[in-house]
Amino acid sequence: MQNKDLSLLKELGLKLTPQRLAIIEYLKGNKNHPSAEEIYNALKDRFPSMSFATVYNTLEVLVEKGLIKELSIDSSKKRFDPFTHPHHHFICKACGKIVDVEAPFEVFVPESLRDFQVEDFKVVFTGVCHECKKE
Amino acid sequence: MQNKDLSLLKELGLKLTPQRLAIIEYLKGNKNHPSAEEIYNALKDRFPSMSFATVYNTLEVLVEKGLIKELSIDSSKKRFDPFTHPHHHFICKACGKIVDVEAPFEVFVPESLRDFQVEDFKVVFTGVCHECKKE
């Protein structure tokens, strides 16, 4: 999610409404992998009339245009990630925090996938984070 | 999900009702990573009175006891996997199929996680499967 993305949206004929700009602003640089509800709650003070439809609609557009990614990490709800470059995640089983893992390591693509066209892979680490380890 | 698991369930004071046995039987060796609804639909002919509550309750028990795993691969619904040994997955973006990847490869644990207690990792490959590649 970059600043230049704003002009990209415009070019595509999409309108930069205040609500959209607020959602984009909220997501920009956000490392908390928020859900739709978290985004809604964070913005409803500034936009008391905003509806979930707008949040979901905007998220859908941003995902479609590749400006954010939808995560399937939390099986109870969708989460969204403004960092679209290849990266991985660590989930703390104590506090539930999801941490970005930037290392661009390689994974051996196993023999069983030799006939498949493997385009990407994502690694999810689990364990206990530094803060929770102390307790 | 193994045969010996049945006696394990009994030992834990859990009852082997016909519905539970049917769900266990349906899951055993099943490589389709079914959702609760798929399990329900597959069994409702044999158990016309069976309710979702029973399916969800049984799945919860099986997950709790470690006999199956809940997957967070599909962001629209929970899926369940009777294979509890460490393994990974490939998702075909054309047909949506989820394929088990058995290779016990190692992943480099990145420096940024040095203060974390990393206990496990799962890899999700994406791409196009052999069948879909032909088309």
Add this chain to the structure above:
DNA sequence: CTAATTGCAAAAATTTTGCAGGACT
């Protein structure tokens, strides 16, 4: 001005829960 977007409300989809009756050990 016009097409895109919002907000509302209803609905769909998935999962959870309370409880009375029924079944397993």
Add this chain to the structure above:
DNA sequence: AGTCCTGCAAAATTTTTGCAATTAG
């Protein structure tokens, strides 16, 4: 017999949808 489990129905959660009113470009 006693505890666990089932089925039902209602509710909670998350997400989607239709549509009239509004707004950005």
